[in-house]
Amino acid sequence: MALALVTGAARGIGRATAARLVSAGYEVIVADLDGAAAETTASEIGAKAAQVDVADEASVAAVAAGISDLAVLVNNAGMYLPGKLADVTTEHFHKVFDVNVLGPLLMTRHLADALAANGGGAVVNVASMSAFMPVPGTGVYSMAKAAVASYTEAAALEYAPRGIRVNAVAPGRISTEMTADRQGDPAREARTNALIPLGRSGLAEDVAEAICALATGAAYVTGQVLRVDGGLTINTVPLLQAAQSGGI
Ligand SMILES: NC(=O)c1ccc[n+]([C@@H]2O[C@H](COP(=O)([O-])OP(=O)(O)OC[C@H]3O[C@@H](n4cnc5c(N)ncnc54)[C@H](O)[C@@H]3O)[C@@H](O)[C@H]2O)c1
Incomplete structure (x- = not known):
């Protein structure tokens, strides 16, 4: 059975992706900073669990040491x-960049031999719509996700000779625990959903579907960042009008 590893898979988009890969017939490792939550999720969806801090190279190396053949890395x-750029400290910068940017680089680097083992596997990074459309008040998150998009292209070029494809998804507004605090107000929700061409916020499963398509069904696609946002980031004229009228 081909092996897939999904980081941050204890909940949210990662959990939905791991569950979908299990359904597609993969043996899946649910890897998360929260080892207990990873165990719970893994037992619920029929996967294995691993505790990992993607921002800590020793932790990444320890997980990678047990894997010799990997088909999919998510x-x-x-x-x-949260925060204004004017208030961002060096510590804030490193926390966000270490998890979002250094994490994918370390995971991919330490698992590259395993990904190349059977003629080449697939990596899917998770960027964000904020890579293209910075969201005020989210500190350096937009910068970090732009770096993930750029890293995806650079890694695709570097790893292509080893048969490893590297792509990314850029989710839009997705309902998960990460965004729960920003999605509580029904009136605000309705105004936002009206700006999404497909008329609703996304589900973790919507993103999981796109990740799995890139990982398992796109043999001639590499270095691409697929927007999974219901059309939100191309809906610029209504977004501008809403901003002008104070609607967002
Ligand atoms: N939810 C959205 O609207 C949205 C939009 C765009 C992009 N994203 C991106 O999608 C991904 C998943 O988002 P989500 O909403 O499911 O988030 P979430 O907060 O619900 O889940 C994130 C998971 O990552 C784990 N994690 C955090 N730091 C870690 C580390 N250092 N090492 C290993 N695991 C760690 C957490 O324990 C948690 O289980 C993230 O990269 C996020 O930036 C989310």
Whole structure:
């Protein structure tokens, strides 16, 4: 059975992706900073669990040491810290960049031999719509996700000779625990959903579907960043009008 590893898979988009890969017939490792939550999720969806801090090279190396043949790596673990750029400290910068940017780089580097083992596997990174459309008040998160998009292209070029494809998804507004605090107000929700061409926020499963398509069904696609946002980031004229009228 081919092996897949998903980081940040204890909950949210990562969990949905791991569950979908299990359904597709993969043996899946649910890897997360929260080892207990990873165990729970893994037992619920029929996967294995691993504790990992993607921002800590020793931790990444320890997980990678046990894997010699890997078909799919999903670099999903991510986090954001709120704040204005004017208030961002060096510590804030490193926390966000270490998880979102250094994490995918370390995971891919330490698992590259395993990904190349059977003629080449696939990596899918999780960027964000904020890579293209910075969200005020989210500190350096937009910068970090732009770096993930750029890293995806650079890694695709570097790893192509080893048969490893590297792509990314850029989710839009997705309902998960990460965004729960920003999605509580029904009136605001309705205004936002009206700006999404497909008329609703996304589900973790919507993103999981796109990740799995890139990982398992796109043999001639590499270095691409697929927007999974219901059309939100191309809906620029209504977004501008809403901003002008104070609607967002
Ligand atoms: N939810 C959204 O609207 C949205 C939009 C765009 C992009 N994203 C991105 O999608 C990914 C998943 O988001 P989500 O909403 O499911 O988040 P979430 O907060 O619900 O889940 C993130 C998971 O990552 C784990 N994690 C955090 N730091 C880690 C680390 N250092 N090492 C290993 N695991 C770690 C957490 O324990 C958690 O289980 C993230 O990269 C996020 O930036 C989310």
